[in-house]
Amino acid sequence: MSSATIRCYIGIGSNLDVPLEQVKQALLELRELPESTLIQHSSLYLSAPVGPQDQPDFVNAVAEINTHLEAHALLDELQALEQRHRRVRVQHWGPRTLDLDLLIYGNESIQTERLQVPHPFMTERNFVVYPLAEIAPDFIFPDKTPLSDYLANCPMGKLKQIQI
Template sequence: MTNTATPAHAFVAIGSNLADPAQQALHAFSAIAALPHTRLCSRSSLYLTAPVGYADQPDFINAVAHIQTSLTPHQLLNALLEIELLFGRERTFRNAPRVIDLDLLLYNELQQHDTGLTLPHPRMHERAFVLAPLVEIAPDIAIPGHGRAADCLHATHDQDLQRVDDGWQRH
């Protein structure tokens, strides 16, 4: 069942640090764009970032996709988890290296916390690797309960990240 009301605007974080992470992220954009009742509106550049939590692993490639969807938040989350499975994601331990990680960051201005889904995504307001690509494609976006993403990004100035040339041209 899909939400037949006006499609929602949602933002999805993409992360990878295994099996050619830049290509994994680019393939993830395509997989997200192919979801039913969903349109990819924009996508960020790719960013190279150090791992958070478990440090003994390769650096990550991170990005954010802006989509418009008629899927409900739980349907969208389930679809993202299916994409992770298709890409070969294995959940061995918290913050482990991964082929792909897809996190539902925002779904309109919805704030909710229930089994399996918290919106906005917890800690997104503290992580430059989420905020920089988000602000790149939605400079005026606010994170419900935390204020403007750009202001949150400014507070993460001590976190290193580097934009990566992925060959994609903005028009």
């Protein structure tokens, strides 16, 4: 456990087993993470899959939490939550019941075998950049790049906000 409070952003996605309900349930379950507080979350978005296109569209969101957990302990909690949603890792970028990505962990840059933060592809993914901009429009990355720079270069494409 860290004594400091760390602000984190979590990417959430699902395209199996009623994805809208999977994401809504995951947002509720993020409130129960130990030593953590859910601050806010974005709207839900519908996005085309990355990678193999022979799979359903995804429902995505981004959540902001404050945590006292160390980065790898938070990752363990997120992966345990994925397992409770019957996440099976069969195919890289394949369909999944729930995907939780630790996008940002404070101002830290982390490069380990299990964890890369900031998430290496997040600034190329419209289903991350737009929801993050919704809840943290003035966000500045650890390398001092403003989110607005990535937003300007990331087309919205077929990304659609879901009205629920």
